Amino acid sequence: MGHGIVQVVLDTPLDSCFDYLWPAALQAECGAPQPGQVVQVEFGRREIAGLIISSSTHSSYALEKLKPVLAVRAQVPPLGPQWLDMCRFAAAYYQRPLGEVALPALPKNLRAGKALALDKALKKLAKPQANDASPHGAPALNAEQAEASQAILAAQGFAPFLLYGVTGSGKTEVYLQTAAALLARQPEAQVLILVPEINLTPQFEANIRARFPGLALATLHSELAEGERLRNWLAAHLGQARILLGTRMSLLASLPQLALIIIDEEHDPSYKQQEGLRYSARDLAVWRARQLQIPVVLGSATPSLESWQHAQNGRYRLLRLRQRASHAARLPQVGVIDLSRDRAQEGFSGALIAAIRRRLERGEQSLLFLNRRGYAPVLCCEACGWISGCLRCTAHMVLHKPEHRLRCHHCSLELAIPRHCPTCGNIDLQALGRGTQRIEEVLQRIFPEARVLRIDADSTRRKGSAQAAFASVHSGEVDILVGTQMVAKGHDFKRLSLVGILNPDTALFSHDYRASERLFAQLMQVAGRAGRADLGEGSVSEVLLQSRYPQHPLYSALMAHDYEKFAAQLLEERAQACMPPYSYQALLRAEARELQSALDFLQQARSLLPAPGVEILDPIPMTVTRVAHVERAQMLLEAQRRSDLQAFLTPWMTALRGLKSRVKWGLEVDPMDV
Structure with missing residues (x-):
């Protein structure tokens, strides 16, 4: 009849696979249909992108009822069978239609059929790209680092590794030198490096570009402009990018020559997508490595209990880095300040204030960590008990004093701060609790001579602002840094010798059984920002944690830098309760x-x-x-x-x-x- 039949998946709920005609005109122009081709089809009254997954000569529907494929993105080679198989697995495991997995993984400009944008991206990629994997200025690895790198490079087939190293032990150096050796011996190979958060990509990218100035590198994350995302995705898909660096979305990119997967901070909850396809990039990366029969490296100073259990029972090979990479660097001393004895004034104990002052006198940096943004968690009226509840949610509206707003962190509703109590008219409204904005204000009052900088989701809303803020810390333009979990991991602050941890107790008694695991990881990570360089005689790197429960076992393990003991206790509790990873x-x-x-x-x-x-x-x-x-x-x-x-x-x-x-x-x- 002059027509072929293609099965096309669409980004639609419920059934996502539909039969379409492959017209003779397309056959003449593009040849036979191929699985993995991106096409334009009519669905209802809309024209949308689809993905061919198979073709045949017959359909269970009458041919006159089938619509034709309208166009093909012929400029782009079809997505490979292994990529399609990964999407099929994710769809089956996470119980989603195949189209809801495969289509959102493609750049928007490719799905939208913007021919001009696609041609422009391909034209830029047509220019010769350097691909020299020779590293520049790589430091010598210590014995533990070298042993870990050699083990990964010697692996044959699927080989999952857990690279467990204390903060500052040089896991990044192991990643880079292992990748360099692999790319040098396999001229067409590609390496995928995942980081948990967007704000970690600029520093990692700068390290890679400095180390490999002749290597084609691409990045993928949600803050890229659509044109740049398309160009970087195509570089990976066409095999031009030797290293792809990005957040969890990068795991779903097409990498036809993928030879190594690295997952930095593998414990981080950010690797789990929380909307749409709720996939775990870490878990799917391990599956992809098994599918391709390649090594996968999961790195962390505080591994997830799932990964730690796999390492204990032999499913993952455990590689240990016990010491900090720099001979001058030392793990900081961790102390707990008992707030029942040293009462806090405006959120600060006397011991913590004195410790900050000593750093200022020595020209060193301090970091104050509080994982609560805003000025105060709630505004209240002490006369009648009114509190600033959200009008749309069962949650409090957070006071953001610099913006003069109340903001709900769940639905984003914003209201002006009331001049008086809406219930009784009392004008003396009180801010209860403390967020990073309030801590910043207090520090500026106590230390007027100090340069105080706050880094959180509110202060880094504008594109590039987070990168600029971290650059100012690294350059020594900041004396006291106040931050949320954004500052807790991945950053190497050379002049930072004090970490103060404010109000961690609230997570100790959470109903969430994962709360203690997350808190310990968070505190270990932020504590690891201190003591990364030798600041001279008399300098002592320390972590001071304010608590009303100084004897809590979690804090004892933190003081001893003993993740292994703490993990063993948690696993025993989980086993007794039949909780994951035992269910x-x-x-x-x-x-x-x-x-x-x-x-x-x-x-x-x-x-x-x-x-x-x-x-x-x-x-x-x-x-x-x-x-x-x-x-x-x-x-x-x-x-x-x-x-x-x-x-x-x-x-x-x-x-x-x-x-x-x-x-x-x-x-x-x-x-x-x-």
Whole structure:
């Protein structure tokens, strides 16, 4: 009949695979259809991008009912079968339609069919790119670093490594020199390096470019302009980029010659996508390495319990870096200030103030860490008890004093600070608690001569502002740095000799069973910013932590820099409670205008199918039940074996999609927040 049939996946909910005609005109222009080709098709009344996954000579639908493929992105080589297989695995494991996995992984300008943008990107890439992997100025590795690098390079086939090294032990140097050796011996090979946060990419990119000035490097993260993202994605897809550096989205890029995957700070929760396809880039990276039969390196000073358990039972090979890379660097002394004895004034104990003053006198830097942005968590009226609750959420509105606003960190609602209490008219409203803005204000008052800088999500909203702020710290233009988790990892502050940790106690008694693991990792990471260089005779690098519970085992392990003991205790607790990594979970969330509607939907879902080997817990409201006028509830599923959970989820999801309900719902496999 002159027509072929192609199966095309689209970014649509429910079924995402549809049959289309491959017209004779396209056959003449582009040849036979190939799996992995990006095409333009009509869907309903829209023209959207699709991805060919197969072709055939027949369809289960009548040919006259099929629409033709409108256009093909013929300038771009088809995505490879291994990339398609990775998307299929992710779709099956995370229970999402294939189109919702594959299409969002492509650059927007490629999906949108912007021929001018695509031709412009390809034209730039057509220019010869240097690909010399010879490193410039690489320092000599110490014995532990060299042993780790040699082990990775000697690996044959799939080889997962956990590179466990104390902060400042030179994990980055192991990454770079291992990558250099691999690229030198494999002229076409590509290396993927993942970092957890966007603000870590500029420093890492600068290190790579300085080390390999002749090497083609590309970066991928969500803050890139669409034109740059398309160009970098194409460089990776065409094999021109020898190193691809980026955040979790980079894991889904096409890398036809991928030979090594490196995941820095592998424990970081940022590797788990929290909307749409809720995938773990770390876990999917391990699967991809197995698929390609290549090494994968997971690096951290505080590995996730899942990775640490794999290393303990031999699934991952453990590589240890016990000492800091620089002979002059020493792990800082960690002390806990008992706030019941040294009472804090405006958030600061006397001992911490004295320690900051000593650093100022020596021309050294101090870092004050508080993982709470804004000025104060809540504004209240002491006369009647009114508090600044969000009008749309079951959450408090945070006071942002410099902006003169109350802001909800859940729905982004902003209101002007009231002049008086909305309930009783009292004009004496009080700010309760402290955020980074308030800490900055107090420090400027106590130390007027000091140069104080705050780095958090509010102070770095503008593009490039975070990079500029960190550059000022590195150049010595800052005496006291105040920051959230943005400053806790990946930064090498040479003149920083004091870390003060404010108010960490709130995470000690969280309902989230992962809270202590996350807190310990966070504190170890931020503590590791101190003591990275020899600042001369008399200089002592220390970490001072203010707490009302100084005897808590978590703080004892922190003082001893003993991750291994702390991890062993947590794993024992998890094993006794049958919690991950000794069990496997999925979480079904439901959203509706009325909470009862969400709970009723979950209850209906609970009774849809028998669940052998799977325990389905009672539906409950989420901790923050209402966000932007939407009520939210959840239901947890647990199994002792991953296979039992997956065997149940596949038919259950089919049954769920068949329910007629106005409730919006979504499933997360291996949830991070329960």
